[in-house]
Amino acid sequence: MLSDIPSETPPENLAALAEDHYFAANPPPKNLERHVALAREFIAHHSAAGRRLVLVTSGGTTVPLEKQTVRFIDNFSAGTRGATSAEYFLEAGYAVLFLHRQFSLLPFSRHYSHATDCFLDFLREGPNGSVVARDEDAAKMLHVLRKYRDARDSNMLLLLPFVSISDYLHELRSVAQLMRPLGPRGLLYLAAAVSDFFVPPDRMSEHKIQSTNAVEAFKKSSIAAAQPITEEEEAFDNFDSSPAVPRSKSLLIDLDPVPKFLKNLVEGWSPQGMIVSFKLETDPAILVHKARYSLDRYQHHLVIGNLLSTRKWEVVFVSPGNPDRWIRVPFRTDGGESNPPVAKTETDEPVDPKSLPEGEPEVEIESQIIPAVQDLHTKYIQTVMEKAGR
Structure with a gap:
């Protein structure tokens, strides 16, 4: 545990020790070796071609x-930002290694999964028992299908799933280290919503946490096996709104902070790759401050800040040596219908959510985020090459 690290440890060694402690205490996912083999082959292929490659976490x-x-803590993220960004990175010519939460949104299939309509609603029965897309959906579905097939058939997209915070960190470290041969052509776009807290394995229950004391009573009884089940022992039923015996247990969860490995990523795992992180907040008053703090603390290359309520409408780019840059999708500011929508770009403050139109933006903000990231990546590559005298 981190508390075992001696207090006199020099600051420059703390990150390495925290890494050693965490990964030694939290076992890797069972499929890590297979994922590493797939990622190694994918990265080597594009490195040999001199192509830019982005690791998108989602x-x-x-x-x-x-x-x-049985039980776990989760957050709201469905992977919309990552899946959408991956598509625009592919359009920009990047090879995309997509490290994603299992069952979260995926590039291309996102258009039809997690939707209000069931996927089967987009289909109908065609001639001779065939299955075809509905006429009103066929053109878009064909367009999405062609893009997906092109990405997969040209080996430009690799999908690797994870589940838990521990799985994610093991996968991230392994893939980031594999990206070293790419040098500055490697881009790490960390859009996953990473948990800030976790339960260390040595404090984790082996079996399902029980909601009553019935099991403890059962285990303590030396003749339990020979006795019939009593009314008290039947107080397990989660569907009984008024049990004869009231519930007798509450659940207190003692969580530890997940070590911040962004410093390790910057300095050790992928020291030449350009690293982009995200900062999500709900308080507009602290968004830019928190993004700037993260940038100064970890010394990476770009923080993309966004607010929960307006994340599909605007983001702010915070990067070293540059003024904060707000990126917004076009929207009407006057409620008019005849004039084209305009983006409210004259302010360097977060937009008031009340001023936004109802519903979804007509333009995906990732269509503007990714070209801006690409421009910064181009400048970064040039700077690294110049320093190396190439």
């Missing part, structure tokens, strides 16, 4: 409460 991370996990 979706939330679970925090298991039991080793045989």
Whole structure:
């Protein structure tokens, strides 16, 4: 545990020790070796071609409460930002290694999964028992299908799933280290919603956490096996709104902070890659401050700040040596219908959510984020090359 690190440890060694402690205490996912082999082959292929490659992390991370996990803590992320960004990176010519939460949104299929309509609603029965897209959806579906097939058939997209916070960090470290041969052509776009807290394995229950004391009573009884089940022992039923015996247990969860490995990523795992992180807040008064603090603390290359209520409408780029840059999708500011929508760009403050139109933006903000990231990546590559005398 981190508390075991001696207090006299020099600051420059703390990050390495925290890394050693965390990864030694939290076992890797069972499929890590297979994922590493796939990622190594994918990265080597594009490195040999001199192509830019981006690692996009996406979706939330679970925090298991039991080793045989029944209960876990989660966050709201469905992976929209990551999945959408991956498509625009592909359009920009990047190879995309997509490290995503299992069952979160994926590039291309996102257009039809997690939707209000069931996927089957987009289909109908065609001639001779065939299955075809509905006429009104066929053109868009064909367009999305062609893009997906092109990305997969040309080996430009690799999908690697994870589930828990521990899985994610093991996968991230392994893939980031594999990206070293790419040098500055490697881009790490960390859009996953990473948990800030976790339960260390040595404090984790082996089995499902029980909601009553019935099991403890059963175990303590030396003749329990020979006795019939009593009314008290039947107080398990979660669907009984008024049990004869009231519930007798509450659940207190003692969480530890997840070590911040962004410093390790910058200085050790992928020291030449350009690193982009995200900062999500709900308080507009602290958004830019928190983004700037993260940038100064970890010394990476770009923080993209966004507010929960306006994240699909605007983001702010915070990067070293540059003024804060707000990126917004076009929207009407006057309620008019005849004039084209305009982006409110004259302010360097977060937009008031009340001023935004109802519903979704007509333009995906990732269509503007990714070209801006690409421009910064181009400048970064040039700077690194110049310093190396190339």
